[in-house]
Amino acid sequence: MPELPEVETIKRGLEKNIVGKTISDFDCNWRKIINKPLAAYKKILKDLKIESVNRRAKMIILNLSKSWNLLIHLKMTGQLVYGSKTKCLVGGHPIVEGYDCLPNKFTHATITFTDKSHLYFNDIRKFGWMHLLTDSELEKEIAEMKLGIEPFDKNLTxxxxxxxxxxxxxxxxxxxxxxxxxxxxxxxxxxxxxxxxxxxxxxxxxxxxxxxxxxxxxxxxxxxxxxxxxxxxxxxxxxxxxxxxxxxxxxxxxxxxxxxxxxxxxxxxxxxxxxxxxxxxxxxxxx
Ligand SMILES: [Zn+2]
Missing domain, CATH: 1.10.8.50 (Helicase, Ruva Protein; domain 3)
Structure with missing residues (x-):
């Protein structure tokens, strides 16, 4: 499972590539990844902008416009791949050899941006997830996990x-x-x-x-x-x-x-x- 440095690396890579982009579509072929019906994801996510990318523990948070967020846990084999015409940025579990054309059979969710680039969520073992939450739901979901302090929190004296x-x-x-x-x-x-x-x-x-x-x-x-x-x-x-x-x-x-x-x-x-x-x-x- 990716640990803090790996997730932080993904966060920084995504930050450079997707902040400011607007979502035009969302697709998903594995119901368990998402916490609402696909139709709701499609409707809510359309036209939302990626405002910032954050990390809490081993999770990635995509902060979106209109107070929405995507909370993403890659678990054991999850992977986020940003792909555009000119680059492919892989974060998380390494890509399986022979499956570097995306989307591939491990792609379970795809965010499409208005500039035609994509963020793919791939997972071989399908334990990872991608929850769509309002600001207050995000706060509640994270609070319920009862996570300890971040290693770089200044309160960790x-x-x-x-x-x-x-x-x-x-x-x-x-x-x-x-x-x-x-x-x-x-x-x-x-x-x-x-x-x-x-x-x-x-x-x-x-x-x-x-x-x-x-x-x-x-x-x-x-x-x-x-x-x-x-x-x-x-x-x-x-x-x-x-x-x-x-x-x-x-x-x-x-x-x-x-x-x-x-x-x-x-x-x-x-x-x-x-x-x-x-x-x-x-x-x-x-x-
Ligand atoms: Zn030794």
């Missing part, structure tokens, strides 16, 4: 961070980092990388961590997310135009997905199951 640790002392640190009700946006990739940065093993309980380790985790979250956003995330995003290399953070990963390989220290990276998820860690670098 070290003291506030420590208070979150006191809330859930028996969680393992990887579970703590992935718990969207505490801090929103980290998943499997960045929880492993933050644990490596802080030299703590992912299965340590929150209450076993020293003050120094908590400080390092706090610093690590921001530092790693910033570096990954700068590299345009890990593998999930690829631009097939001249806008530059994307998804380059995969080259900077230290442990995620590397179990069985050598760590930079020369030790072997191991894997552990924690709460149904795989964690990779180096037993020499992490205590």
């Amino acid at each position: 070290l003291d506030y961070f420590k208070s979150l640790f006191k809330k859930r002392p028996n969680l393992k640190i990887k579970q703590f980092l992935m718990d969207q009700s505490l801090i929103a946006g980290l998943g499997n990739i960045y929880s492993d990388e933050v644990d490596f940065y802080a030299h703590v093993r992912p299965m340590r309980t929150v209450k076993s961590l020293s003050e120094k380790e908590i400080n390092l985790i706090y610093k690590g979250i921001k530092k790693i997310l910033i570096a990954s956003i700068k590299a345009q995330g890990t593998t999930f995003s690829n631009y097939r135009n001249a806008e530059g290399e994307a998804g380059a953070y995969s080259k900077q990963l230290r442990v995620y997905g590397k179990w069985g390989e050598d760590c930079l220290c020369g030790g072997k990276i191991l894997r552990a199951k924690i709460g149904g998820r795989s964690a990779s860690y180096c037993p020499k670098c992490q205590k």
Whole structure:
């Protein structure tokens, strides 16, 4: 699943390409993606303008004119592809080889703009969704998700961070980092990388961590997310135009997905199951 840096990369890519465009049509062939009948989507979306693009946790929000919004969750395999005559911008799960002509059999929704460019919502496993909501419905739907604080929220001070640790002392640190009700946006990739940065093993309980380790985790979250956003995330995003290399953070990963390989220290990276998820860690670098 794309995590905060990947979704932020999609958000920034869309921002550059679709803000200011006017919607001329909407189509959808998979009812479960949308929260109203297709006819209602078509009627409401026609002539609305994309005013801004935002992100909350791992979701994209398209703010539209007349106080409407599209709240989009890509889940495991969702993908947003912006296509015009001159460019194709892919965000989310990588495009399946051989299906790079759009729309393809994984395209479940299409927004058409008045300039004839399109925003395609593709999803192989169909867990993603695209909800059409008024401003107040959007606020309500997000509030009901009980999401935790954003990692870059200025209210996420070290003291506030420590208070979150006191809330859930028996969680393992990887579970703590992935718990969207505490801090929103980290998943499997960045929880492993933050644990490596802080030299703590992912299965340590929150209450076993020293003050120094908590400080390092706090610093690590921001530092790693910033570096990954700068590299345009890990593998999930690829631009097939001249806008530059994307998804380059995969080259900077230290442990995620590397179990069985050598760590930079020369030790072997191991894997552990924690709460149904795989964690990779180096037993020499992490205590
Ligand atoms: Zn190591």
